[in-house]
Amino acid sequence: MTFFFEVLIAGLLSGMLYALVALGFVLIFKASGVFNFAQGAMVYFAALTFVGVGEKLLLWLGWAPGSFASFLGSLLVTLAAMVVLAILIERFMLRGLVNQPLITLFMATIGLTFFIDGLAQLVWGSNVRGLDIGIADEPVIWLLDSANMLVSKFDLTAAAIAAILVALLSLFFQYTKTGRALRAVADDHQAALSIGVPLERIWVIVWVAAGVVALVAGLIWGARNGVQYALSFTALKALPVLILGGFTSIPGAIVGGLIIGASEKLAEVYLGPYVGGGIDSWFPYIMALAFLLIRPEGLFGEKHIDRV
Amino acid sequence: MKRMRSKWKKSAMVALAVAGLVGSGVGQALAAEQYMGLPSYRVGAYAAGGSGIFGGWIDYMQMINERDGGVNGVKLVWEECETEYNNARGVECYERFKAKGNTFFSPLSTGITYSVLDRVAQDKIPLVTIGYGRSDAADGRVFPWVFPLVTHYWSQASAMINFIGKEKLGSMDQLKGKKIVLLYHDSAYGKEPHEVLKRLSQKWGFELELIPVAHPGNEQQSQWLQIRQIRPDFVILWGWGVMNPTALSTAKRTGFPIDKIIGVWWAGAEEDVIPAGNASAGYIAAGFNAVGDQHPVIQDIKKYVYAKGKGNLDPKRVGSVYYNRGVVHGIIYVEAVRLAQAHFNKKGQPVTGEEIRWALEHLNFTPERLKQLGAEGFLPVMQTSCMDHEGAGVVKFQQWDGSKWKMISDWIVPDRVLVRQLVEESAAKYAQEKGITPRDCSKEG
Structure with missing residues (x-):
């Protein structure tokens, strides 16, 4: 039974990491109705920029990687880079696509994925880098001693960070003027424009927010597995989470992440041996598809009603 | 007359261009x-x-x-x-x-x-x-x-078992009753050593567990929790790309001793260990070339x-x-x-x-x-020869000390008889499927 709970807790904590990536998707979808295919590339771009700036700070100023000065310097420069990226995306991609069908915007984000992937590697190179953000990836000793249960300190910290981000973003969307404007834009671009909502500024804000979420996700996933191209693949983990939690719900991303994380781990351990193993890559998709049949808008998604 | 002059002019230009090309050595350079x-x-x-x-x-x-x-x-x-x-x-x-x-x-x-x-x-x-x-x-x-x-992969898998038996346990007989997990990339590449390891487990009496990791392998918590349950003596890591540092960091997190993980040569570069930081220290990997300058x-x-x-x-x-x-x-x-x-x-x-x-x-x-x-x-x-397109078949082992790779073995020889038997069986099957008549190497120059 201890093993079952160990797998379950590991799954729930992994689920929080998936939710972190899913959050970036939700933000943009919530504010513009666009599924941002480039969110995984943004995670890679942010993490690579963070370590790349760290290397330059060492070279130019002698700030050792891992030091507080280097961390802060890299963080600020990367945040600035994400803001610039958001402005460029709005100026050169989104502005020309106002009132275009959503599929056109979606296709544009596919192109954006390749652009961001290429840009990141062009500027910083494609070498694999390590990333130390000062959180030890080791078991909590008292849990190990008292219950023989392995729970990682790193995963616990990452889950806490994800929870804080969700709380902040929920408050932002619910209680601020900008948050309400974001929701208005998502409902109807043209109607929002007609009542004076500044569409360009709103889009920049939401892409900056998605960029910040990508940076947090990139730092956590990069510290876990290294900063490398595979960070782009974290987006694959977020898709079933979105389907389950709903594309427009921030708490939905967390609940979806927890369900997907736990079920994929339990399925791998308990069902895997009967079907040859390695099922944790596709099991969440099967589960999400099955869920779609019952509740197409996801657990917390907005129900779409058409008047005829 | 004017047309004639123009024709001459064209011919002269072509001749000059050809002479120029030859003179500049382009023709010679192409040949060399x-x-x-x-x-x-x-x-x-x-x-x-x-x-x-x-x-x-x-x-x-x-x-x-x-x-x-x-x-x-x-x-x-x-x-x-x-x-x-x-x-x-x-x-x-x-x-x-x-x-x-x-x-x-x-x-x-x-x-x-x-x-x-x-x-x-x-x-x-x-x-x-x-x-x-x-x-x-x-x-x-x-x-x-x-x-x-x-x-090739089969020689490598066999050399890994020989390394574990002879170098880590003291003799091949010590393999009997031991547990070895193969943690592999769930692809044709990762499945390549299955057959040879199965035959070796029968020959030496060790228990073999096969655990796949789906591409790209950036999340392995469930696999390593299973490994923790199995309590193997060694884990053979047959990974590629992000799967390798993820395996090492997750192994550390689940308390598995890193020096009991033996990696394939595509899991034995600086890029495989640096991202995992301190978790990689002590990790051993195969290789077929020296490191350093x-x-x-x-x-x-x-x-x-x-x-x-x-x-x-x-x-x-x-x-x-x-x-x-x-x-x-x-x-x-x-x-x-x-x-x-x-x-x-x-x-x-x-x-x-x-x-x-x-x-x-x-x-x-x-x-x-x-x-x-x-x-x-x-x-x-x-x-190499007509019969043998591999040529060597031997493997060296290296250990990551936290900052660089150190060679820890000489060239380890695989079980040549068993590996060659597998090679010939599989090649004969392929020849039959494709209707190929194998060459007679005694007649090759």
Whole structure:
């Protein structure tokens, strides 16, 4: 039974990491109705920029990687880079696509994925880098001693960070003027424009927010597995989470992440041996598809009603 | 009269252009160049391996051009084509190179290898897969155009068991009753060692557990929790890309001793351990080339290439595992060109794919020859033949001390009888499926 709970807790904590990536998707979808295919590339771009700036700070100023000065310097420069990226995306991609069908915007984000992937590697190179953000990836000793249960300190910290981000973003969307404007834009671009909502500024804000979420996700996933191209693949983990939690719900991303994380781990351990193993890559998709049949808008998604 | 003058003028211009071309040596240069297409990958998920290996390979050829003026005066020229480790793009690159007269194809991808396997014999382009690809292609009677040189996966898997038995446990008999987990990339590459490990487990009496990790392998908590339940004596890590550092960091998190993990040679580079930080210290991996820049061949590359600002990579990568593996590729390619020139009496002239194929089947890297090449101990002593397209089959083991790789074994020999038996069985099956009549090697020159 201890093993079952160990797998379950590991799954729930992994689920929080998936939710972190899913959050970036939700933000943009919530504010513009666009599924941002480039969110995984943004995670890679942010993490690579963070370590790349760290290397330059060492070279130019002698700030050792891992030091507080280097961390802060890299963080600020990367945040600035994400803001610039958001402005460029709005100026050169989104502005020309106002009132275009959503599929056109979606296709544009596919192109954006390749652009961001290429840009990141062009500027910083494609070498694999390590990333130390000062959180030890080791078991909590008292849990190990008292219950023989392995729970990682790193995963616990990452889950806490994800929870804080969700709380902040929920408050932002619910209680601020900008948050309400974001929701208005998502409902109807043209109607929002007609009542004076500044569409360009709103889009920049939401892409900056998605960029910040990508940076947090990139730092956590990069510290876990290294900063490398595979960070782009974290987006694959977020898709079933979105389907389950709903594309427009921030708490939905967390609940979806927890369900997907736990079920994929339990399925791998308990069902895997009967079907040859390695099922944790596709099991969440099967589960999400099955869920779609019952509740197409996801657990917390907005129900779409058409008047005829 | 005017028309006549114009005609003369045109003829004179053509004559001058031809004379100019010949005089400038373009015609001679074309005749004295050995062309090769490199299907490299410098972007994407596996860029670290691709850039390191193809970069080292290019630097070696550059060094031969700079130091020796090419191979017997024949300049080595090459062209890269980005595959992104993608099979369709690999085939596209293969066809593009073929149209330009390619004589050697080495895609550094088992997937691309399988995609072009049936074309190479028809196109007469040797397919060289150093440390990857089809292991049964070591049987040159069935696969005359394919060369899994130096050592292949089945030899490696067997050498790993020999290393665990002899070096870690003291004798092969100690393997009886032990538990070994194979944690593998869930792909054709990852499944390659299954059969040989199963046979070895029957032979030596150890328990074998197979645990797959789905691509890309950036989340392995459930696999390592299973491993924690099994409590194996050793884990063989058969990974690629992000799967490797993820395995090491997750192993550390679940309390598995890192020095009991033995990695495949595609899990044994700096790029596999640095991302996992302190979790990697003590990890052991296989390899078929030396690491470091102490060998004369690497020193010559620094002197003739990097000192002149002609290096292909960041100088910090020179001497790394992938870089040196690329130099091994270069040494084998250049030696094949040299042998083919000598055998076919074509010194100073480029050689064809057929001639290089002959040379690849007659490679003989003796200790003396390796010393002449500045590569003594850099790659194993090896000799190929019509029967044996592998040549060596031996593997070295290295350990990460937290900052660099250290060699911890000499060349470990696999169970040659068992491995060869598997190779011949599998090759015979392939020949039957494809209607191939194996060559009679006694009749080959």
